Amino acid sequence: MHLLYQTIKEIIDTGRVGVPVFVRFIVQTTPIDEQIIDILAQTLVMTGSWLGSIPAKIYVQHRENTAQITATAEYTGGQTAIVSINISTEFASRIDLMLLGNKGALYHDGEAMPTGFDLGVEPMTIPKWLIDVIERSLFTGEPIIIGEVLDFD
Amino acid sequence: MTKPYGVLLVSGMMTHQENYADFFATDPRCKLIAVTDEPDIPVRRYELNRRFAEERGLPYIEDIDVALSRDDVNIVSICAEHERRGRVAVKCAKAGKHLYLDKPMTCSISDADSVVSAVESVGVKSQVFSFVHQSWAKSAKESLKSGAVGELIAIHCDVMFAKGYAGDSPLGKPRKQDPYPKRFTFIDSKRELRATGVYSVGLIRWLTESEIKTVFCLTENYFFEEHKRNDVEDFGLLAMTLENDVIATVSAGRIGYTSHPSHGPMRVHLVGTKGLMTFDAGRPRVEVWTSEPPWTPPKINPEDPMGFWNSTYKGARPKGTWIPIKAKNRHSNDVGYFIDCIENDTESEVSAKDGAAQVEALMAGYISASKNSVISLPIPRNIKEV
Numbered sequence: 001m002h003l004l005y006q007t008i009k010e011i012i013d014t015g016r017v018g019v020p021v022f023v024r025f026i027v028q029t030t031p032i033d034e035q036i037i038d039i040l041a042q043t044l045v046m047t048g049s050w051l052g053s054i055p056a057k058i059y060v061q062h063r064e065n066t067a068q069i070t071a072t073a074e075y076t077g078g079q080t081a082i083v084s085i086n087i088s089t090e091f092a093s094r095i096d097l098m099l100l101g102n103k104g105a106l107y108h109d110g111e112a113m114p115t116g117f118d119l120g121v122e123p124m125t126i127p128k129w130l131i132d133v134i135e136r137s138l139f140t141g142e143p144i145i146i147g148e149v150l151d152f153d
Numbered sequence: 154m155t156k157p158y159g160v161l162l163v164s165g166m167m168t169h170q171e172n173y174a175d176f177f178a179t180d181p182r183c184k185l186i187a188v189t190d191e192p193d194i195p196v197r198r199y200e201l202n203r204r205f206a207e208e209r210g211l212p213y214i215e216d217i218d219v220a221l222s223r224d225d226v227n228i229v230s231i232c233a234e235h236e237r238r239g240r241v242a243v244k245c246a247k248a249g250k251h252l253y254l255d256k257p258m259t260c261s262i263s264d265a266d267s268v269v270s271a272v273e274s275v276g277v278k279s280q281v282f283s284f285v286h287q288s289w290a291k292s293a294k295e296s297l298k299s300g301a302v303g304e305l306i307a308i309h310c311d312v313m314f315a316k317g318y319a320g321d322s323p324l325g326k327p328r329k330q331d332p333y334p335k336r337f338t339f340i341d342s343k344r345e346l347r348a349t350g351v352y353s354v355g356l357i358r359w360l361t362e363s364e365i366k367t368v369f370c371l372t373e374n375y376f377f378e379e380h381k382r383n384d385v386e387d388f389g390l391l392a393m394t395l396e397n398d399v400i401a402t403v404s405a406g407r408i409g410y411t412s413h414p415s416h417g418p419m420r421v422h423l424v425g426t427k428g429l430m431t432f433d434a435g436r437p438r439v440e441v442w443t444s445e446p447p448w449t450p451p452k453i454n455p456e457d458p459m460g461f462w463n464s465t466y467k468g469a470r471p472k473g474t475w476i477p478i479k480a481k482n483r484h485s486n487d488v489g490y491f492i493d494c495i496e497n498d499t500e501s502e503v504s505a506k507d508g509a510a511q512v513e514a515l516m517a518g519y520i521s522a523s524k525n526s527v528i529s530l531p532i533p534r535n536i537k538e539v
């Protein structure tokens with residue numbers, strides 16, 4: 001089992017790339033039971049774990065009748081991410097990842113992914129508010145500032 | 154118009170003219186005529202222009218109107234500072250000269266409209282420098298045309314430059330963006346959403362052959378204290394929809410010398426109904442690992458602390474791990490293509506009109522980042538600031 005999530009987290013924890021500030025995360029997966037919105041939410045949570053923050057602003061783009069969804073997110077400390085999930089019936093699963101720190105960068109090239117590769121991360125708890133925010137952005141076509149629309153109390 | 158075509162250079166050292174002049178000089182159909190500029194430029198710019206002309210054995214003509222009156226000038230390569238390049242381009246077009254334009258073409262939508270209007274009314278050819286003639290971009294275009302990814306659904310483009318000494322910008326807060334930035338030229342920083350994002354916006358429009366319909370943008374300060382001090386973003390994201398309903402995203406910025414084994418990440422990802430394909434400027438390549446000491450960034454030149462220009466880091470040791478596979482005319486084919494357009498009386502695929510569309514998307518980005526909203530294009534032209 002290859003543990004991408006843990007590997008990235010451990011490199012970040014060494015401080016070699018400085019403070020993580022941006023993630024470009026492109027996932028292509030073969031059809032699975034999970035809803036594409038749930039995969040997006042899980043990936044945003046995972047990205048936030050690397051960035052040490054939670055999303056503060058999310059803009060989600062999806063075209064009807066396509067198996068693709070993209071979110072542009074700003075996290076509470078000003079970190080950002082673009083996460084794109086694509087479900088393919090013809091191509092193999094892959095993960096392309098670029099994580100920028102303020103003093104270095106990590107690159108993971110999805111084309112070199114071995115058979116049987118997965119993220120190697122325990123399913124993360126997806127907060128309900130995150131699904132709500134994703135759906136709200138899709139419905140309105142606008143970015144959602146999470147602090148303005150949700151009551152965390 | 155007879156060969157060799159005379160090329161006039163507007164502005165010189167410490168601009169992209171350092172590269173463009175070489176492109177024209179190596180094309181056998183062209184001959185460099187002179188360096189020129191506006192007569193009232195600051196002393197520093199004047200000295201840089203004169204030095205540039207002297208180093209290349211060219212005359213320096215202090216008044217651009219005098220230079221444009223010469224019959225042996227057919228083409229003008231324009232690298233005036235961002236704030237001046239709109240009016241300079243209009244002047245050159247009205248003089249009947251073909252325009253090779255640095256990117257981004259102008260600082261405002263109104264200036265961009267003026268350049269397009271001048272070019273179209275006089276009937277000269279125009280081209281804005283872009284990456285579309287690089288082999289990785291061409292491969293992406295061929296894959297789209299062949300249907301290798303199926304119908305295009307989304308396109309994601311990253312262009313960043315691994316230059317400058319990163320790590321000294323204070324972190325922890327989102328950036329507050331001015332919706333209508335006015336100043337674009339600094340010795341030690343550039344508005345990187347524009348300066349690097351323009352490549353991706355240009356590639357996306359060229360690859361998809363579709364106009365940008367909406368823009369959402371985030372700008373940030375992650376890497377450089379210089380950018381922060383000048384209230385200039387060193388990083389930016391764009392999330393766009395195109396008229397053909399394709400979703401497009403861009404990440405752009407300057408990320409520091411040591412963040413990449415070569416010039417910086419430059420990639421385009423095509424997501425189609427069949428799946429994902431990625432095209433990378435760093436491929437194909439040869440990787441070299443040796444017992445040499447590892448590469449270290451050059452000593453900072455206070456005249457150019459961010460390492461923008463070749464002339465200020467002459468003799469600096471280049472990174473040597475990734476060696477691109479050589480291609481014929483790898484760096485000069487953008488100019489070569491433009492000369493083809495002039496000779497064949499065809500419009501460039503990245504003309505002033507395309508340059509204006511790039512400027513509009515980028516300026517919409519600043520408005521979006523400021524207002525935290527999605528901006529629809531075209532932007533109404535009755536807004537004073539555009």
